[in-house]
Amino acid sequence: MVSIIGASTTKFGELWGTSPRQLAREAVEGALADAGIDQKKVDALFVANMLAGPLAGQQHLGPFFAEELGLHVPAFTIEGACASGGLAVHAAVNAITSGQYEIMVVLGVEKMTDHKPEDVATALMGAGSDEERLSGATFPGLYALLARSHMEKFGTTQEELASIAVKNHFHASLNTNAQFHNTLTVEDVMKSSKVADPITLLECSPISDGAAAVVLTKSRKGVRIVASEVATDTLGLAQRKSLTQLLATQEAASHAYKKAGVGPNDIDVAEVHDCFTIAEILAMEDLGFYKKGKAARAIARGETSLPDSGNPRDSRNRRLVVNPSGGLKGCGHPVAATGIKQMVELVHQLRGTAGKRQVAGARVGLAQNVGGSGATAVVHILKKNYDLRFTN
Amino acid sequence: MVSIIGASTTKFGELWGTSPRQLAREAVEGALADAGIDQKKVDALFVANMLAGPLAGQQHLGPFFAEELGLHVPAFTIEGACASGGLAVHAAVNAITSGQYEIMVVLGVEKMTDHKPEDVATALMGAGSDEERLSGATFPGLYALLARSHMEKFGTTQEELASIAVKNHFHASLNTNAQFHNTLTVEDVMKSSKVADPITLLECSPISDGAAAVVLTKSRKGVRIVASEVATDTLGLAQRKSLTQLLATQEAASHAYKKAGVGPNDIDVAEVHDCFTIAEILAMEDLGFYKKGKAARAIARGETSLPDSGNPRDSRNRRLVVNPSGGLKGCGHPVAATGIKQMVELVHQLRGTAGKRQVAGARVGLAQNVGGSGATAVVHILKKNYDLRFTN
Numbered sequence: 109m110v111s112i113i114g115a116s117t118t119k120f121g122e123l124w125g126t127s128p129r130q131l132a133r134e135a136v137e138g139a140l141a142d143a144g145i146d147q148k149k150v151d152a153l154f155v156a157n158m159l160a161g162p163l164a165g166q167q168h169l170g171p172f173f174a175e176e177l178g179l180h181v182p183a184f185t186i187e188g189a190c191a192s193g194g195l196a197v198h199a200a201v202n203a204i205t206s207g208q209y210e211i212m213v214v215l216g217v218e219k220m221t222d223h224k225p226e227d228v229a230t231a232l233m234g235a236g237s238d239e240e241r242l243s244g245a246t247f248p249g250l251y252a253l254l255a256r257s258h259m260e261k262f263g264t265t266q267e268e269l270a271s272i273a274v275k276n277h278f279h280a281s282l283n284t285n286a287q288f289h290n291t292l293t294v295e296d297v298m299k300s301s302k303v304a305d306p307i308t309l310l311e312c313s314p315i316s317d318g319a320a321a322v323v324l325t326k327s328r329k330g331v332r333i334v335a336s337e338v339a340t341d342t343l344g345l346a347q348r349k350s351l352t353q354l355l356a357t358q359e360a361a362s363h364a365y366k367k368a369g370v371g372p373n374d375i376d377v378a379e380v381h382d383c384f385t386i387a388e389i390l391a392m393e394d395l396g397f398y399k400k401g402k403a404a405r406a407i408a409r410g411e412t413s414l415p416d417s418g419n420p421r422d423s424r425n426r427r428l429v430v431n432p433s434g435g436l437k438g439c440g441h442p443v444a445a446t447g448i449k450q451m452v453e454l455v456h457q458l459r460g461t462a463g464k465r466q467v468a469g470a471r472v473g474l475a476q477n478v479g480g481s482g483a484t485a486v487v488h489i490l491k492k493n494y495d496l497r498f499t500n
Numbered sequence: 501m502v503s504i505i506g507a508s509t510t511k512f513g514e515l516w517g518t519s520p521r522q523l524a525r526e527a528v529e530g531a532l533a534d535a536g537i538d539q540k541k542v543d544a545l546f547v548a549n550m551l552a553g554p555l556a557g558q559q560h561l562g563p564f565f566a567e568e569l570g571l572h573v574p575a576f577t578i579e580g581a582c583a584s585g586g587l588a589v590h591a592a593v594n595a596i597t598s599g600q601y602e603i604m605v606v607l608g609v610e611k612m613t614d615h616k617p618e619d620v621a622t623a624l625m626g627a628g629s630d631e632e633r634l635s636g637a638t639f640p641g642l643y644a645l646l647a648r649s650h651m652e653k654f655g656t657t658q659e660e661l662a663s664i665a666v667k668n669h670f671h672a673s674l675n676t677n678a679q680f681h682n683t684l685t686v687e688d689v690m691k692s693s694k695v696a697d698p699i700t701l702l703e704c705s706p707i708s709d710g711a712a713a714v715v716l717t718k719s720r721k722g723v724r725i726v727a728s729e730v731a732t733d734t735l736g737l738a739q740r741k742s743l744t745q746l747l748a749t750q751e752a753a754s755h756a757y758k759k760a761g762v763g764p765n766d767i768d769v770a771e772v773h774d775c776f777t778i779a780e781i782l783a784m785e786d787l788g789f790y791k792k793g794k795a796a797r798a799i800a801r802g803e804t805s806l807p808d809s810g811n812p813r814d815s816r817n818r819r820l821v822v823n824p825s826g827g828l829k830g831c832g833h834p835v836a837a838t839g840i841k842q843m844v845e846l847v848h849q850l851r852g853t854a855g856k857r858q859v860a861g862a863r864v865g866l867a868q869n870v871g872g873s874g875a876t877a878v879v880h881i882l883k884k885n886y887d888l889r890f891t892n
Contacts, residue, residue, distance in 0.1 A: 152730075161553040161579075165633065167626035168581040171732045171875035175739070182730035184580040184587045184876070187553075189560040195576045199591055205598035208728075234559035241557065336600075338544075338574035340563045347567070483563035484576065 110201045111330035111493060114143025114323030115455040117448075120440030121287040123317040128160065128219045129176045131319035135445075136177050136213055139321040143330075145211060150323075152209040153183040156196035156216040156444035162231040163223045173215060182209075189235030190383065192216065193320070193447020194338075194477030194486030200324050201336045210325055216448035217319035228315055232443075235480040237344030248312055248384065250345055250481045252304035255386035257351035259306065262401030264389065266306055270297035271408040272385040273310050273437055279414055280434025282464040287316055287440030311385040316440035320448035322455070328493060331458045331473075335364035335489040343483045354482035357394035361476070361487045365396070368472075368489040372396035375428050375489075376470040377457045379450035381478035382435040391476050395487070397428065414465060432457060432465040447477035447486065458492040502593045503722035503885060506535025506715030507847040509840075512832030513679040515709040520552065520611045521568045523711035527837075528569050528605055531713040535722075537603060542715075544601040545575040548588035548608040548836035554623040555615045565607060574601075581627030582775065584608065585712070585839020586730075586869030586878030592716050593728045602717055608840035609711035620707055624835070627872035629736030640704055640776065642737055642873045644696035647778035649743035651698065654793030656781065658698055662689035663800040664777040665702050665829055671806055672826025674856040679708055679832030703777040708832035712840035714847070720885060723850045723865075727756035727881040735875045748877035749786035749868060756866075757788070760881040764788035767820050767881075768862040769849045771842035773870035774827040783868050787879070789820065806857060821859040824849060839869035839878065850884040 116138025118131050140147055153174050160166040170183030186196040193216035200212045220228050233241035240250065258264045274294055280286035292310060300310040324333075339359035342348055348355070365371055372395060380395070382388035392403035392412070406412070412430035433439045433453040436446055454473035456462040470492070477486040508530025510523050532539055545566050552558040562575030578588040585608035592604045612620050625633035632642065650656045666686055672678035684702060692702040716725075731751035734740055740747070757763055764787060772787070774780035784795035784804070798804070804822035825831045825845040828838055846865035848854040862884070869878040 158559060161623075161626055162557065162559070165554065165622060165626050166630070167550060167554070167579060168628075168735060168872050168875060170580050171735050171872070172629075174732050175734050175875075181732060183732045184578060184583075184591075184730070186576060186591075187559060187579055188562050188576040191576075199576075199578075199595070202598040202600045203591070203594040205600070206594040207597065208594045230557060231553075234553055234557050236560075237564075238558070338576070340566050340573060340575045342567050343560060343563050480560055480563070483560060483567075 109326065110204050110324055110333045111327040112322050112333065112451060112455050113325055113327055113330035114139040114145060115452040116142055117285055117320035117452045118318050119285045120316045120318035120442055122221045124221060126317065128217055131317065132173045132215055132217045133176060135319035135321040136215055139213065139323050143323040145323055147179060150179055150181055150211050150213050152181050152203065152212045153179050154196045154200050154212065154214045155183065155185045156192035156448065157185055157218060158187055158189055158192050158443045159218055159220060159231050162234060163227060188484045189479035190443050191447060191477045191479030191484040191486050192444035194475065194488065197447065197451060197488065198336045198338055198486055201333055204324055204326060212324045213321055214324060214448060215319065215321045216445035218442035218444050219317050220315045220442060221317050225315065239346065240344050247481065248304040248307055251384040251386055252307045253345060254351055254390065255306050258386060258389060261352050264404040266298055267294050268404035268408045269311060269385040270294045272382060272388045273297045275407065275413045276382060276431050276435040276438040279432050279465060280438025283434050283439060286434040286438055287314055288438050307384055313383045313436035313441035316442040318440060318442035318445045320445045320452050322448060322451050330493055331455045332491045332493050333488060334491050335367035337363040337367065337487050339485050341483050343480060345481055352400065354390050354394050354485060356482055356485035357391060357476060360485045361395045364487040364489050370472055370489065374472050375474045376472050377429050377432060377454065377467040378474040379431055379433060379453050380476040382431060382437050383441060387478065395474065395476060429467040432462065432467060450475040450477060454490045458490060501718065502596050502716055502725045503719040504714050504725065504843060504847050505717055505719055505722035506531040506537060507844040508534055509677055509712035509844045510710050511677045512708045512710035512834055514613045516613060518709065520609055523709065524565045524607055524609045525568060527711035527713040528607055531605065531715050535715040537715055539571060542571055542573055542603050542605050544573050544595065544604045545571050546588045546592050546604065546606045547575065547577045548584035548840065549577055549610060550579055550581055550584050550835045551610055551612060551623050554626060555619060580876045581871035582835050583839060583869045583871030583876040583878050584836035586867065586880065589839065589843060589880060590728045590730055590878055593725055596716055596718060604716045605713055606716060606840060607711065607713045608837035610834035610836050611709050612707045612834060613709050617707065631738065632736050639873065640696040640699055643776040643778055644699045645737060646743055646782065647698050650778060650781060653744050656796040658690055659686050660796035660800045661703060661777040662686045664774065664780045665689045667799065667805045668774060668823050668827040668830040671824050671857060672830025675826050675831060678826040678830055679706055680830050699776055705775045705828035705833040708834040710832060710834035710837045712837045712844050714840055714843050722885055723847045724883045724885050725880060726883050727759035729755040729759065729879050731877050733875050735872060737873055746782050746786050746874035746877060748874055749783060749870065752877045752879040753787045756879040756881050762864055762881065766864050767866045768864050769821050769824060769846065769859040770866040771823055771825060771845050772868040774823060774829050775833060779870065787866065787868060824854065824857040824859060842867040842869060846882045850882060
């Protein structure tokens with residue numbers, strides 16, 4: 109069984125003074141220090157990155173970062189748009205399980221704010237279908253179609269959508285590494301400018317810089333990865349059977365629950381891919397936490413918030429805590445770093461070292477990382493490790 | 501043990517009328533037909549590609565090609581510059597050995613000739629170090645430094661360098677899928693215009709379109725992958741200890757020989773990364789086929805040529821056949837497809853189905869795939885499969 113024995117993330121945000129190399133070094137050195145592992149013991153590096161090629165003309169990032177990190181080891185890049193981080197962990201789990209490598213570092217890193225926003229938007233559309241990107245669609249517009257469909261089919265309201273941004277900003281306010289520390293009200297979110305009706309500015313995850321890294325090995329220490337599953341759907345929305353669900357998430361989750369021998373009710377804490385508020389609603393339903401059409405109200409009621417969120421019904425109704433890191437919305441979304449950051453947050457939650465964001469008694473965590481508008485979904489299930497000597 | 505049970509390549513060349521999707525479909529359908537496997541049995545797709553992001557603004561190629569191919573399976577991209585193909589096979593071998601996937605398709609695909617040559621050159625330099633690419637160095641220039649160093653240290657001559665292009669064009673003339681079918685003389689190569697002294701135009705691999713695919717599974721049929729090893733070096737030449745060797749190739753080869761339980765003398769046929777003629781000399785030495793400084797003369801003597809090459813001393817001196825496909829020089833170099841095409845050629849050689857290019861009695865093959873100027877090296881060793889019932 110592969111475990112995460114070290115985990116670290118840089119601060120996410122507009123880090124104009126920090127290079128990709130510096131971000132990578134901070135995250136990887138942090139993860140190795142956390143693991144108590146000398147870098148000489150590392151025997152492979154997988155890098156998750158989407159945008160260095162189109163934005164900075166920089167590819168071949170395996171050796172690029174290996175050199176910077178002083179890691180003289182096999183190194184290469186895994187890419188699947190915003191799901192690159194989760195995919196790199198998946199590839200690393202396979203590489204360790206196969207016996208090829210013993211101790212691996214998986215690094216997710218992205219530098220977005222150095223570039224013109226229109227260039228970033230164009231590069232990000234590399235994750236969409238040709239029809240979408242060449243007709244000028246952008247991801248806010250595509251997710252707006254998903255939001256509108258959900259509203260029409262299930263009566264989901266703008267207030268409910270907004271409540272997700274409110275929750276995730278509250279969570280981020282407790283996370284020193286998050287891009288945003290300001291709390292929001294439903295009114296703030298609804299009053300912010302419309303980006304693509306019904307999605308408002310404060311319902312969109314930001315453009316961010318950041319890096320995150322985990323150290324993986326076969327071990328009884330650390331946090332166990334009990335399932336790592338990937339599924340794929342059509343790139344474009346027009347080819348999908350339904351606009352109110354992401355089938356790739358459903359499929360990856362179904363395989364992951366089976367592998368892990370757990371169900372949605374066993375999950376204590378989840379980090380999900382809330383690139384837009386509607387995405388968190390879809391995730392809650394597609395991961396099986398709520399029936400279709402039921403998640404939005406439940407989230408608005410506080411069922412997935414940390415305590416002390418100001419929602420009086422919180423503790424009574426809490427079911428599982430979702431995006432304690434602040435999610436993509438509050439913590440930031442440096443594309444390929446996101447999937448690794450989700451792991452870092454779950455490691456802290458399952459170790460009981462999440463500080464103000466600690467989900468009491470968390471034993472099982474789930475991470476859902478999405479590429480594009482759902483063409484890729486990666487689901488990981490993580491379990492607190494017990495010292496086997498004292499159990500059974 | 502993972503085996504290659506299906507293998508196919510498109511024609512390589514200037515395929516202006518063919519889209520990346522069409523190339524991928526032809527290669528994958530060919531590989532599946534060769535394996536006799538229904539595409540419904542495939543349970544993952546790994547895509548090797550370097551340039552679709554920077555040149556075509558198209559990423560997220562896992563689902564992009566999965567959709568085109570009707571493969572509803574986990575899919576993602578592996579990237580490591582010109583070594584992307586070899587790296588994708590490496591990742592797939594790990595994924596199968598781990599038990600995560602049973603039957604995998606690995607696709608390498610690249611579309612280069614639709615773009616302006618200067619844009620292609622810039623995108624390719626994404627594989628170099630920042631110092632190199634931002635100072636305007638190009639890969640012909642960098643490999644020219646390697647060639648000049650080798651000439652100065654070992655007395656390697658222009659004629660010897662040219663003889664590699666002659667050999668590989670002769671091999672390509674026997675390969676219907678190759679980009680070039682014209683044979684060359686040493687004089688032709690030496691008279692062609694200097695691209696970066698001492699490298700002439702006819703010593704450079706071309707800009708190409710093409711795709712290649714293999715089907716992998718655990719099987720006693722097919723051609724066995726008995727070693728799959730990756731090594732990394734500094735991105736930039738200035739940081740290297742030596743300019744007359746690629747340490748990453750040496751390291752990957754040393755691990756691969758150990759895993760496979762064979763040595764250089766056991767290799768009957770090799771596909772190596774001759775992006776420039778000097779690269780094949782370095783490969784011959786770094787892979788252990790010849791001592792340092794000894795390969796160039798041996799190749800010029802015909803020790804690594806197919807028979808009937810017009811070199812009278814061929815059959816007497818032949819040691820192993822190198823680049824029977826025509827190599828990158830003669831067959832073409834659609835960047836990420838190259839590493840997969842090497843596998844396809846070795847599969848045919850080890851099955852005994854290589855037709856006019858058949859290396860008589862080939863039992864063990866080696867593929868060496870290089871990224872950049874040697875920052876990544878991937879070495880695979882393949883063995884002919886014996887039906888175990890009839891051996892021992």
